[in-house]
Amino acid sequence: MINYEPFLSRSAEKMKESAIRKMGGVAAQGRDIISFAPGYPAPELFAWQEFADITRTLLSGSDGAVLQYGPTRGYRPLLETITGLMAARGAVTSIDRLLVTTGSQQGLDLVARVLADPGDAILVELPTYTGAITAFRNTQAYMIGVRQDADGISLDDLDEVWKRQQQVGRRVRFLYVVPNFQNPTGLLISLAKRHALLEWADRRNVLIVEDDPYRDLYFSDAASESDVRPMRSDDASGRIIYLSSFSKTLAPGYRVAWIDAPAPLAAKFELAKQAADLCTGGLDQRVIHQACRRGVLDRQLPILRAHYQHKRDVMVEALRTSLGEILHWPAPRGGFFLWATLPGGLDADAMIGRAVANGVIYVAGEAFFVDDSGRDRVRLSFSAATPERITEGVARFATTVREELDAPRERPRPSVTA
């Protein structure tokens, strides 16, 4: 057997399995496990009948292009549809700024490849989306964490961190933020802070990657359309690279998302995508386009908001009842996630075995931190499980936490500097 280690690139040596994907593997083992791990949308809400109708028409064979290779930029009518979606979000855009991506994960990957070199600095929140960490890590750039306040990223810490990078001679290429119902914390950045971030980016000559998959999923008791206005919509100087997706609203099985960016950067993302996968699936793009054109997306949004808000209520109520005095979390105002701090310094990753034994899984918080902190945090997704399963899953989770608190503690794991 050949030893393949010497053949690996430096980037491949450092690749790590995503904690979310790993939990997906546990959930797929078929035992009775209630999963609060991946941020899956609720499949019972997918517009099955409408997708079937749309697809029947598309597969008639009258248009060969439906199953052919397509342009790297994306299917032109879908790009035009996205122009309309961006306008509804307050952002004037044009085709030369847009690129359809194979899910937003590809968008993150293209951004990283086009903007970061080994040794550069990329600023991210503490915590931040683990899929972004994975994509950015491959560039061998340094990811530097910035603390959060209750209304999202701390501006003071942001500028401190930037200055420190200047001092050590690292170029800060971009700041990555998820302003709306952040994954994993569920936090919403205030409008005042969004404006301040734009000013900061101008002052410090930094780009901002604004990742916005959850913006349509605000909960009516805690947020509104005006709270989720993208920074992109107020970006007068061209600092924002904006990513959004149909995965949380229509369906992730269609791998369709988009980037909106200043035209010179969009042109580079297009070249990077040529190398990455030539083009996003032609049928998928047409189904998404038709679902927008026929009003499916517009009809879905209020249904989705009410549905996920209800599930959030169920999870919050169950957590309050079972762990209210000892577990703490910021109230989710939208999105898919509840982000909790475990009591007594419990180690969420070390607790996973017990959780699986009790029939529940979550994502241990440290996967979202680039500084090796967050070991007492858990991300609980309330999006996919049914209300009954959420209640049962929280009961199992509460049992797990209480058992862990009562168990003799092992030595803390040695700290590893990231």
Next chain:
Amino acid sequence: MINYEPFLSRSAEKMKESAIRKMGGVAAQGRDIISFAPGYPAPELFAWQEFADITRTLLSGSDGAVLQYGPTRGYRPLLETITGLMAARGAVTSIDRLLVTTGSQQGLDLVARVLADPGDAILVELPTYTGAITAFRNTQAYMIGVRQDADGISLDDLDEVWKRQQQVGRRVRFLYVVPNFQNPTGLLISLAKRHALLEWADRRNVLIVEDDPYRDLYFSDAASESDVRPMRSDDASGRIIYLSSFSKTLAPGYRVAWIDAPAPLAAKFELAKQAADLCTGGLDQRVIHQACRRGVLDRQLPILRAHYQHKRDVMVEALRTSLGEILHWPAPRGGFFLWATLPGGLDADAMIGRAVANGVIYVAGEAFFVDDSGRDRVRLSFSAATPERITEGVARFATTVREELDAPRERPRPSVTA
């Protein structure tokens, strides 16, 4: 307006537009242009009715996983199907060696990311598939060209090139080859040479990336199933990373291909794919799986072989009639491409303007060479156009060549070292 140049990664600075994709843009302009440029399969042969039937069942809504995120490795039943396809090609494989990719372009990208560092050497044929060049270039490795004989890559030159890389201190990470009906030349590597390549890889401790999208499309008058046996099937020592695809046989609009590789490498490709796009589309994978299971693929293959062989005949006959004395090409024994050398040292890229004016396009050969040669070559795809359009397109091409021969020559373009 911000100058974005200082924000670009070194890799992004060097990204170039694919010559094939560029020609796709010309073809999409809607004028009466006959395209011999991209290697598009013939859409009239796609199994439209069967795809529609399969999709109706899948979109019933009874299985929510159809439109959900899926495992990065791929949809398990499809992986099992691919195990069977590999067995039919003479290769014993297993799930832990396989990864579904979002088209083979993604496979090339993952291979490059996992195996190549800046400054490494990657060996490729002269000429080679331009999509591979694009993917490999992003690693900032050196691509070193190896000459071809009539039966594919020259073993003598291969070892010479390898030795030269040793002398200059560059690690040779892998050799990339398309043994069956190579893109762009249409060449088939002889079985003896395949065995010799495996021995060479063992002797020199190099991996081989075997890219095999066209193997099923052999022409009965010139090749048979035994001629297209993958090197992978005789790889006793684990040197081969094998890529194949459903794009040329079922449809490229479903972005479904696969990698078969030694398990430790497959695990790394999986991690790289997590960062690249999380997973390949769930519906696409299920449609392809069902098309295999229901026998659609098996029924299609003889139809496709006869169809493309006929189109090859039409193109060869038309070229013989109109340019037979002055244009030269190796006879295509399968696949999609005819590779021709222009007379009188004509520059294929410089001739494009005249070709477009005459209503025909092709890909200029230099896009397939990593050493800036091949300017008098053209790749003509006979796969997508109808027989009538092939005949008409060749007439336009012949006019273009004759006009170009008669035109006053401009100075040759200055040579640029790659």
